[in-house]
Each structure stands twice: as C-alpha cells, then as structure tokens.
Amino acid sequence: MRATKRRGARAVAVLLVGLLVGGWAGGGLVWLLNRNKFREPGTVGDVNLVKADEMEMVPADATGFAHARLADLWKTEAMAEFRKVVAKAGPDALKALDEGFVPAPSTADRVTVVVMKADAPASPPKGARPPAPVDPFAFTPGGGSHVFAILAFSASFDAAKVRQANLPAAFMKSVNGKDYWQDTRAGVAVHFPSDKLILIGTIPAVETYLSKPVAKEGPLAPAIQLATSGNRHLVAAVNMAQLPRDLLPDLPPEVGPILRADSMTFGMVIAGGTKIDLRAVYKDEPAAGEAEKAVRAAAEVGRKKLGEVKTKMEEAVNGKPGGPKPRPVQDLPEAAGGLFALGAVNMLDEWLKEPPLKHEGKELTAEITLSSFGSAYMSMTAASVGLMLPAVQKVREAAARTTDANNLKQLALGMLNYDGAYGRLPPVAWGTKVENGRQTGNLSWRVAILPFIEQAALYQQFHHDEPWDSPHNRRLIPQMPKTYASPRAAAEPGKTYYKVFVGGGAIFDRGPQGSLPLVLIPDGSSNTIMIAEGGDPVVWTKPDDFEFDPKKDLPKLALPGTNGINVAMADGSVRYVDLGRVSEKTLKHAIQAHDGEPLGPDW
Numbered sequence: 001m002r003a004t005k006r007r008g009a010r011a012v013a014v015l016l017v018g019l020l021v022g023g024w025a026g027g028g029l030v031w032l033l034n035r036n037k038f039r040e041p042g043t044v045g046d047v048n049l050v051k052a053d054e055m056e057m058v059p060a061d062a063t064g065f066a067h068a069r070l071a072d073l074w075k076t077e078a079m080a081e082f083r084k085v086v087a088k089a090g091p092d093a094l095k096a097l098d099e100g101f102v103p104a105p106s107t108a109d110r111v112t113v114v115v116m117k118a119d120a121p122a123s124p125p126k127g128a129r130p131p132a133p134v135d136p137f138a139f140t141p142g143g144g145s146h147v148f149a150i151l152a153f154s155a156s157f158d159a160a161k162v163r164q165a166n167l168p169a170a171f172m173k174s175v176n177g178k179d180y181w182q183d184t185r186a187g188v189a190v191h192f193p194s195d196k197l198i199l200i201g202t203i204p205a206v207e208t209y210l211s212k213p214v215a216k217e218g219p220l221a222p223a224i225q226l227a228t229s230g231n232r233h234l235v236a237a238v239n240m241a242q243l244p245r246d247l248l249p250d251l252p253p254e255v256g257p258i259l260r261a262d263s264m265t266f267g268m269v270i271a272g273g274t275k276i277d278l279r280a281v282y283k284d285e286p287a288a289g290e291a292e293k294a295v296r297a298a299a300e301v302g303r304k305k306l307g308e309v310k311t312k313m314e315e316a317v318n319g320k321p322g323g324p325k326p327r328p329v330q331d332l333p334e335a336a337g338g339l340f341a342l343g344a345v346n347m348l349d350e351w352l353k354e355p356p357l358k359h360e361g362k363e364l365t366a367e368i369t370l371s372s373f374g375s376a377y378m379s380m381t382a383a384s385v386g387l388m389l390p391a392v393q394k395v396r397e398a399a400a401r402t403t404d405a406n407n408l409k410q411l412a413l414g415m416l417n418y419d420g421a422y423g424r425l426p427p428v429a430w431g432t433k434v435e436n437g438r439q440t441g442n443l444s445w446r447v448a449i450l451p452f453i454e455q456a457a458l459y460q461q462f463h464h465d466e467p468w469d470s471p472h473n474r475r476l477i478p479q480m481p482k483t484y485a486s487p488r489a490a491a492e493p494g495k496t497y498y499k500v501f502v503g504g505g506a507i508f509d510r511g512p513q514g515s516l517p518l519v520l521i522p523d524g525s526s527n528t529i530m531i532a533e534g535g536d537p538v539v540w541t542k543p544d545d546f547e548f549d550p551k552k553d554l555p556k557l558a559l560p561g562t563n564g565i566n567v568a569m570a571d572g573s574v575r576y577v578d579l580g581r582v583s584e585k586t587l588k589h590a591i592q593a594h595d596g597e598p599l600g601p602d603w
Contacts, residue, residue, distance in 0.1 A: 049230035054150050060218030063115040064238040067227040071109045076270045103157040110152040117242050148201025156195040178210045219263040234268040257294040276368045292359045299352040313342040320560045400487040405566050405574045407483050412568035414449035425515040428508045429543035433465040442467040444543045468541040480540045489559040495537035499545040505592040506548045522594040525570035529590050532567045550588050
C-alpha cells in the first residue's frame with residue numbers, strides 16, 4: 001500500500017513538472033504553426049471568471065500546485081461537441097446522475113492539487129541509531145512530501161451526507177482546533193473548510209497541513225494570485241528549490257541557470273482561441289538574464305543535436321539505404337509517422353532559432369496565442385509524434401537486434417549439433433555429387449544444417465546431387481526459413497545476410513581441408529567468430545560467403561543503415577560488435593582460428 005501511495009505522490013509531482021517543462025518545450029512548437037498570428041496582440045484576451053477564494057488555502061511555500069477551472073473549461077468552445085453528446089442523454093439522465101452522488105457532479109467547479117514538503121524528521125537522541133534515508137515522496141508524518149486536493153463546488157452540500165456516502169468508516173479528529181475525518185483503512189482524511197469546499201488527502205498530508213498556519217509569503221505567491229484572479233482556466237506552478245533533483249532531466253551544466261528559478265508558472269486560457277503563458281521568476285534581474293542566455297545557448301545546442309534526429313525521420317520516410325523499392329506495406333505506418341514527425345522537427349528547429357522569450361526584471365516570460373484550440377491540439381500532436389518517434393525507433397531497433405541475436409543463436413546451435421553428429425563443422429559448399437573422386441559444392445552450409453534447426457522436411461526436398469540453381473532446387477529458394485531473415489535489414493525474398501568467413505585462417509575454407517572440427521580451434525571457440533552478418537544479401541542456398549584474407553581489407557560487414565553487427569562465436573554465444581569501436585585488427589584476430597593472437601581491449 002505504501003509503495004502505491006508513493007507512486008501516486010511521484011505521479012502528481014511529475015505531472016506538475018510535465019506541465020511546466022513540457023509547457024516551455026511544447027508551447028514553443030505550438031507557437032510555430034501560426035507564428036504570424038502570435039505577433040498580433042489580443043488574439044485571445046484574459047477571461048474574467050469568478051474569484052477562486054480557496055486559493056488562499058494554498059501555502060506560498062509549498063512545493064507546487066495545479067489549479068483547474070473545471071466548470072468554466074466545460075463551457076468553452078473547445079468542449080462544445082462534448083456538451084452536445086452529453087445533452088443527447090436527456091435531462092432525466094442528467095438529473096439521475098446528480099441525484100445519485102453527493103456532492104452533485106454538476107456542481108463541481110474547480111480543483112486544486114497541492115504538493116507540500118513535509119517537516120524534516122527530528123534529530124535522534126545521542127547514541128540512537130540514525131533514521132533511514134527518507135524517500136522524497138514517502139507518505140510519512142516525519143518527512144518526504146504530502147499531496148492533497150481542494151475541491152470547490154458551485155452549490156452547498158451537506159458534509160454529513162458526503163462523509164456517510166463516501167467514507168462511512170471515518171471518525172472525527174482535531175488538530176490545531178480544526179476538525180477532520182479520517183478513514184484508517186482507506187488511508188484518507190477529509191476536512192470541510194465550508195459547505196462548498198472539501199480538502200482531501202492522505203491522513204499525514206491533511207494532519208500536517210492543518211497543524212500549521214498557511215504561509216502567505218513564498219515563491220508561489222504570484223502564481224497563487226494569478227490562479228485566484230480568475231483570468232486563467234489552468235494554472236500550475238513549482239517551487240524549484242523544493243523540487244527533488246531526480247525529477248529533473250539530466251541536462252548539461254551550462255543549462256543550470258535555467259533551473260535556478262525561484263518558481264516556474266504555467267497558465268492557459270481557452271476562449272475563441274488558446275493562450276499559453278510561461279513565467280520563470282528568479283532571485284534578481286542578473287539571474288534572469290543569465291537564464292535567458294542559457295536558454296538561447298541551449299537552443300543553439302539543441303539545433304545541432306536535431307541533425308541526428310532529423311536523419312532518423314528522413315530514414316523513416318525514405319527507407320534505409322539499400323533497402324528494397326517499393327517498400328513493404330508494413331513500413332507505411334512508420335513512414336507516415338516519420339513524415340508528420342519530420343515536420344515537427346523542422347518546427348522545433350525554427351523555434352530554437354528564435355525562441356519567443358521576454359526578459360522583464362527578474363522574470364523570464366513567453367506568451368503564446370493561437371486562433372483556435374484545434375490548432376493547439378494539432379501542434380502538440382505533431383510535437384508529440386516528432387519527439388516520440390526516435391524513442392519508438394530505438395525500441396524497435398532493440399527488439400530487432402534481440403531477434404537477430406536469437407536467429408544467430410539458432411544457427412550457431414545448428415552448427416554445433418552438426419559438428420556433434422559428423423565430427424566437424426559443415427563445409428561451406430556442400431553436396432553429394434562426386435566429380436574426380438570428391439564431392440562437389442552444390443549447396444550452402446545453410447542447407448546442410450537444416451535438419452539441426454528443425455527444418456528436416458525442407459532439407460529432404462532438396463536434390464543434394466544438383467547445384468543450388470538447378471530447376472528443382474531453385475523452386476525451394478522462396479521457402480527460406482525465417483531464421484535466415486535478418487530483422488534489422490530488409491532483403492529480397494530468398495536472400496540472407498548471414499554468412500561465414502572463408503579462407504585466410506578462418507574456421508571455413510574452400511580447399512580440401514574444408515571446415516575445422518570445433519575441437520581443433522587453437523585460439524579457443526569463445527574467441528573465434530563462426531557466423532556473422534552484413535555486406536550484400538545472398539541467395540540462402542548458394543555457397544556465397546565472406547571471402548577473407550588477413551592481408552587485405554575486411555569485406556563489407558555493416559548492414560544497411562547500421563553501424564554494428566551481431567556475430568555468433570564458435571562456442572555458440574552471440575555478441576554485438578560496434579564497428580565504430582572495434583578495430584579492423586581486432587576483428588581479423590577474431591576471425592582467424594589459429595593465429596595465436598589475443599583479441600584487443602576494444603573487443
């Protein structure tokens with residue numbers, strides 16, 4: 001239960017950080033779509049909503065808060081279609097909903113979520129064991145952070161009925177002369193400041209809040225005043241000094257001045273259009289000036305970093321270099337997403353080139369106005385796709401690399417089992433046809449190991465005394481097992497990137513000796529590459545592999561659009577080789593089975 005509550009508290013704090021940090025980043029993207037309109041003053045004016053007196057209950061020295069005008073948001077143009085849908089339910093259904101709950105759902109007006117730092121634990125007596133470190137989001141009376149909510153309603157309610165309907169097992173307690181009700185089984189406490197307000201939170205949060213007077217001065221005071229005034233539908237703010245450092249992104253030191261703000265505030269108005277205002281307050285004007293410089297410097301760094309991201313987007317749209325054309329239909333969702341994301345990345349680049357910042361005294365502000373809520377939604381959607389696609393691609397690449405490694409593992413096991421059955425690894429060119437007293441190479445080792453990778457039925461279909469391209473054997477090429485298909489690089493049907501190294505002291509050779517038995521690999525099976533991937537794809541049944549000569553350059557190894565490959569070692573293990581880090585010298589030693597040279601430190 002405690003772990004669940006901790007996750008809940010962390011989620012609330014992360015939400016506040018997301019509203020603010022995400023507001024600054026995403027808001028800039030929103031600004032880009034209609035940048036000319038943003039320069040027209042007064043596109044969306046401040047609204048004049050009822051004063052939110054409950055904001056006086058929010059401590060100005062709290063960690064943060066988020067305030068939403070629920071009823072007023074419901075009345076905006078942006079929610080018109082939703083109101084029409086609800087109205088179709090009919091007045092009787094709406095009445096039944098209100099009469100079924102207390103307070104009536106239709107009277108819900110505003111909600112404010114507050115994160116408050118708990119008191120530090122008292123020092124232990126001399127000689128006592130020091131207390132365990134406090135989780136910054138633990139719900140404990142002696143430390144951590146507390147979260148509670150203030151619910152405001154437009155109509156009076158009966159507090160006794162609210163308690164009976166929602167917390168029937170609660171009992172009354174008092175702290176600092178104020179009554180509250182707690183339900184120990186649910187771990188929840190409620191306090192009723194008036195017949196239109198409910199304060200609800202965990203028992204320690206409510207007890208801690210009621211035990212002390214509400215601070216009127218602190219970093220959040222301007223944000224509290226903004227939320228009270230009624231000219232914003234949404235207001236969120238964070239006291240940066242109290243924000244746990246682990247919630248902040250891992251940023252370079254030069255960005256530090258941005259995070260040295262006393263507070264950061266996010267506000268939004270949704271009327272005929274949408275207005276977002278972002279405000280960071282610093283201790284003095286020089287500090288705000290340093291933050292502005294840091295933002296602009298970070299923007300320039302960000303523009304340089306966008307090059308790699310943009311390349312990923314273009315690859316999603318155009319396909320990987322060397323890939324098949326036309327592309328398979330399963331690539332269409334990624335290509336369409338990449339097209340949308342490429343636009344978002346270009347938008348972000350424009351925003352980073354000219355951030356809409358304003359420095360006034362000790363404040364750094366940005367005000368963004370859109371002519372419609374729909375434009376804001378589409379802009380944020382484009383931004384989300386643009387920022388998510390690289391992450392999605394990384395997940396897909398990791399999954400493909402794992403599948404690729406599993407393929408190589410299966411092929412390596414097939415090789416080992418072949419060696420166990422015949423006392424040596426399969427020859428690279430194999431067949432039963434005899435010419436001049438010796439078997440000729442008609443088929444690849446990839447055919448020879450089929451019985452050892454659960455493909456015995458396919459193996460039996462081949463004419464082993466005919467070459468790979470005989471009329472009969474050619475008909476079997478499209479039946480290539482999935483194990484031979486690389487998930488990391490597309491290839492024509494019937495072609496594979498999985499090959500072995502042949503000649504030059506590698507495990508495999510085209511001469512009379514053929515392949516080595518595993519027991520006769522002097523350098524050790526764990527130090528010698530047996531199967532690799534890369535280069536140009538080859539017909540899987542054809543004896544076509546990497547030709548190796550240690551005195552010459554290595555054959556092309558990288559897969560299209562990648563800078564690393566998986567390799568199967570002669571002991572059956574699989575490892576990833578970063579071709580940008582592992583030297584050609586080390587790779588040559590790993591390919592040779594009996595050169596007696598140790599692998600380099602880069603292996």
